[in-house]
Amino acid sequence: MKFVPTDNKEIISAQHINYFYGQNHALKDIGLDIRRNEVTALIGPSGCGKTTFLRLLNRMNDLVEGGRMEGTLLLEGRNVYDNSIDVYALRKYVGMVFQKPNPFPKSIFENVAFGLRINEQDEKQNIDDIVEKSLRQAALWDEVKDDLKKSAYGLSGGQQQRLCIARTLAIEPAVILMDEPTSALDPISTAKVEELINELKSKYSIVIVTHNMQQASRISDQTAFFYMGRLIEMDVTKNIFSHPKMEQTQNYVAGKFG
Numbered sequence: 001m002k003f004v005p006t007d008n009k010e011i012i013s014a015q016h017i018n019y020f021y022g023q024n025h026a027l028k029d030i031g032l033d034i035r036r037n038e039v040t041a042l043i044g045p046s047g048c049g050k051t052t053f054l055r056l057l058n059r060m061n062d063l064v065e066g067g068r069m070e071g072t073l074l075l076e077g078r079n080v081y082d083n084s085i086d087v088y089a090l091r092k093y094v095g096m097v098f099q100k101p102n103p104f105p106k107s108i109f110e111n112v113a114f115g116l117r118i119n120e121q122d123e124k125q126n127i128d129d130i131v132e133k134s135l136r137q138a139a140l141w142d143e144v145k146d147d148l149k150k151s152a153y154g155l156s157g158g159q160q161q162r163l164c165i166a167r168t169l170a171i172e173p174a175v176i177l178m179d180e181p182t183s184a185l186d187p188i189s190t191a192k193v194e195e196l197i198n199e200l201k202s203k204y205s206i207v208i209v210t211h212n213m214q215q216a217s218r219i220s221d222q223t224a225f226f227y228m229g230r231l232i233e234m235d236v237t238k239n240i241f242s243h244p245k246m247e248q249t250q251n252y253v254a255g256k257f258g
Contacts, residue, residue, distance in 0.1 A: 041220035101160035158189025
């Protein structure tokens with residue numbers, strides 16, 4: 001069963017989320033909403049639970065032995081962890097871009113077309129059009145249009161990451177999860193990815209984990225601060241960085257720990 005867009009302002013709603021790695025209580029009573037067509041940044045020191053939470057949104061943590069979730073996670077009003085959910089359909093609706101670029105050992109073209117072929121979308125003209133559209137959306141088309149048959153491994157790190165974003169866009173998700181997508185990139189490539197994120201939010205809802213507070217302040221609409229497995233504060237990004245309500249948030253954004 002496919003996910004169907006609703007009229008709700010919130011595309012994702014997390015309610016009383018607890019997550020355990022065996023006996024380790026990694027997330028503690030997390031409740032937050034992800035708004036449609038906005039960028040939501042998850043910040044906090046290493047080990048605070050932000051990546052664990054991100055990976056719950058498309059059930060990537062199902063692959064973790066001994067992992068267990070409690071609570072309710074709604075996507076378009078449907079419980080993501082209900083037994084009736086098709087996890088493959090979920091991951092098509094909620095795409096993911098990882099910390100390090102992970103192109104497949106294939107051509108640039110076939111990297112983007114990969115998900116389409118899995119979906120048995122074999123009409124050549126249609127695939128050609130979607131690959132071009134996705135590369136254009138990822139601001140990569142003009143750089144690679146004459147080299148589509150060449151290996152993706154020949155691209156720079158920044159180009160590889162934008163290729164991975166294009167690969168995600170090709171399957172037409174509604175939500176894009178990004179786990180520190182620029183941490184392995186140089187400043188120029190980082191700026192290009194940030195500019196791309198800003199452009200993409202008109203069509204997609206984006207959740208990004210970042211250790212870079214300047215990045216969070218530049219690109220996000222909402223920011224959630226995690227600390228020791230708890231959501232300490234979530235607000236409009238401007239408020240988090242200029243007028244945080246909680247002392248722990250104040251100390252973190254001031255660089256006193258983390």
